[in-house]
Amino acid sequence: xxxxxxPEGFLWGGATAANQVEGAFDQDGKGLSIFDMVPFVPKxxxxxxxxxxxxxxxxxxxxxxxxxxxxxxxxxxxFYHRYKEDIALFAEMGFKTYRLSISWPRIFPNxxxxxxxxxxxxxxxxxxxxxLKYGIExxxxxxxxxxxxNLVQKYNGWHxxxxxxxxxxxxxxxFNRYQDKVKYxxxxxxxxxxxxxxxxxxxxxxxxxxxxxxxIYQALHxxxxxxxxxxKACHEIIPDAMIGCMLARMETxxxxxxxxxxxxxxxxDQKNLFFTDVQVRGAYPSFMLKYFEKHNITIEMxxxxxxxxAAHPVDFLSFSYYMTMVASGAPDKTKQRGNFFSGVKNPYxxxxxxxxxxxxxxxxxxxxxxxxxxxxxxxxxxxGLGAYDTVEEDGSINDDYRIEYxxxxxxxxxxxxxxxxxxxGYTSWGCIDLISxxxxxxxxxxxxxxxxxxxYGNGTLARKKKKSFEWYKRVIATNGEEL
Ligand code: BG6
Numbered sequence: 039x040x041x042x043x044x045p046e047g048f049l050w051g052g053a054t055a056a057n058q059v060e061g062a063f064d065q066d067g068k069g070l071s072i073f074d075m076v077p078f079v080p081k082x083x084x085x086x087x088x089x090x091x092x093x094x095x096x097x098x099x100x101x102x103x104x105x106x107x108x109x110x111x112x113x114x115x116x117f118y119h120r121y122k123e124d125i126a127l128f129a130e131m132g133f134k135t136y137r138l139s140i141s142w143p144r145i146f147p148n149x150x151x152x153x154x155x156x157x158x159x160x161x162x163x164x165x166x167x168x169x170l171k172y173g174i175e176x177x178x179x180x181x182x183x184x185x186x187x188n189l190v191q192k193y194n195g196w197h198x199x200x201x202x203x204x205x206x207x208x209x210x211x212x213f214n215r216y217q218d219k220v221k222y223x224x225x226x227x228x229x230x231x232x233x234x235x236x237x238x239x240x241x242x243x244x245x246x247x248x249x250x251x252x253x254i255y256q257a258l259h260x261x262x263x264x265x266x267x268x269x270k271a272c273h274e275i276i277p278d279a280m281i282g283c284m285l286a287r288m289e290t291x292x293x294x295x296x297x298x299x300x301x302x303x304x305x306x307d308q309k310n311l312f313f314t315d316v317q318v319r320g321a322y323p324s325f326m327l328k329y330f331e332k333h334n335i336t337i338e339m340x341x342x343x344x345x346x347x348a349a350h351p352v353d354f355l356s357f358s359y360y361m362t363m364v365a366s367g368a369p370d371k372t373k374q375r376g377n378f379f380s381g382v383k384n385p386y387x388x389x390x391x392x393x394x395x396x397x398x399x400x401x402x403x404x405x406x407x408x409x410x411x412x413x414x415x416x417x418x419x420x421x422g423l424g425a426y427d428t429v430e431e432d433g434s435i436n437d438d439y440r441i442e443y444x445x446x447x448x449x450x451x452x453x454x455x456x457x458x459x460x461x462x463g464y465t466s467w468g469c470i471d472l473i474s475x476x477x478x479x480x481x482x483x484x485x486x487x488x489x490x491x492x493x494y495g496n497g498t499l500a501r502k503k504k505k506s507f508e509w510y511k512r513v514i515a516t517n518g519e520e521l
Pocket of ligand 1: 227467474
């Protein structure tokens with residue numbers, strides 16, 4: 039294994055999101071968020087995209103408790119009360135950064151409030167102070183699937199242009215308040231998720247909308263403008279900060295070298311990179327404008343929108359990386375599910391227990407391709423293995439499979455850096471066990487730290503170090519030289 043590949047100051051760490059760890063969903067003035075409404079559904083009863091709420095009737099049934107009271111994201115892992123203990127463990131691993139998100143409805147409970155909730159702001163002050171005490175840089179996602187529910191009910195989410203101003207007010211509040219504490223920001227987590235899940239990505243109930251694809255891209259346009267305005271505000275308020283976008287990156291391979299497969303893969307890739315084309319290059323790419331034309335989609339833009347996008351591109355590109363996809367030019371190929379996306383099965387790759395295809399070399403390919411296309415610093419802000427863990431009789435958790443997964447991915451990241459790619463850092467997903475985004479399971483674990491809780495909220499919530507804890511600590515201590 040090559041030595042000395044990672045630059046000095048490389049930002050090693052871990053990542054979580056407020057809705058998956060905090061709990062305390064109704065404390066200290068927090069309003070409801072979209073994910074507070076997603077109940078746990080046992081595996082045998084699960085359909086497709088269980089997290090998607092599609093209609094007002096469905097939402098009302100959830101609010102009325104018709105689908106039970108097991109809403110795992112409402113309880114998280116109680117980070118809200120245990121953040122000191124958790125951060126101490128991150129510090130013990132030597133984290134240089136910790137990626138967390140701020141819960142929008144903790145700051146603006148209804149989303150459209152004029153004044154922020156002081157108790158919410160004070161909570162994150164305490165969290166940031168605790169991180170900084172250990173020299174851990176906070177990396178903050180402003181919106182990670184935490185849209186205030188009121189914005190869904192009253193405005194149908196991002197479909198309504200007024201959300202731009204609500205979001206900018208929220209972002210500016212954060213920049214002003216935390217300007218001395220937070221130097222790394224991300225606007226929207228996995229901004230491309232709305233094409234799969236309009237409720238989670240854009241807070242939209244699709245039964246209210248006729249031309250669904252049009253609605254999705256219109257909402258996304260509002261999110262792009264909001265993001266660019268947040269970039270502008272961040273640069274003005276915190277000149278020494280960096281602010282990035284965040285993409286669920288899906289590198290797509292052609293199934294064979296048949297030109298039809300190659301073209302299909304290229305087009306899938308374009309669809310995925312459309313988002314970063316707008317946010318990094320500052321303009322809608324021509325292939326997307328043609329796509330809109332062909333699909334009868336008209337994006338309503340206001341004067342000045344294109345200028346805002348062009349004038350305020352992000353400083354860096356961050357992305358989540360869990361898998362790669364395969365595209366076929368032949369219609370009706372059987373698809374393999376990923377976290378939210380699906381593609382043709384790759385016979386050369388193994389899959390996780392959740393069917394996600396594991397592809398460490400794909401990370402190197404991804405990094406090289408993104409850097410070729412954009413020439414901006416890259417940040418891997420999510421990568422990891424969701425797996426079932428077993429606590430042995432002696433209390434140990436021997437997650438060698440997780441070490442194996444992370445080792446292979448970090449090694450390929452090192453190779454990409456050796457190839458000349460500028461990578462700022464790496465935050466492995468779910469550094470402490472948390473509630474799964476797509477399935478609301480607790481039993482799907484990513485962490486170096488085990489949390490004693492099951493899918494129904496039973497357990498002591500005690501934290502326990504897994505075998506991977508010491509392993510990652512060594513990786514960081516040696517700046518990635520010892521994997
Ligand atoms: C990403 C999300 O899609 O994948 C995270 O940004 C999520 O919020 C992660 O947790 C892993 O997905 P899951 O469904 O296993 O939690």
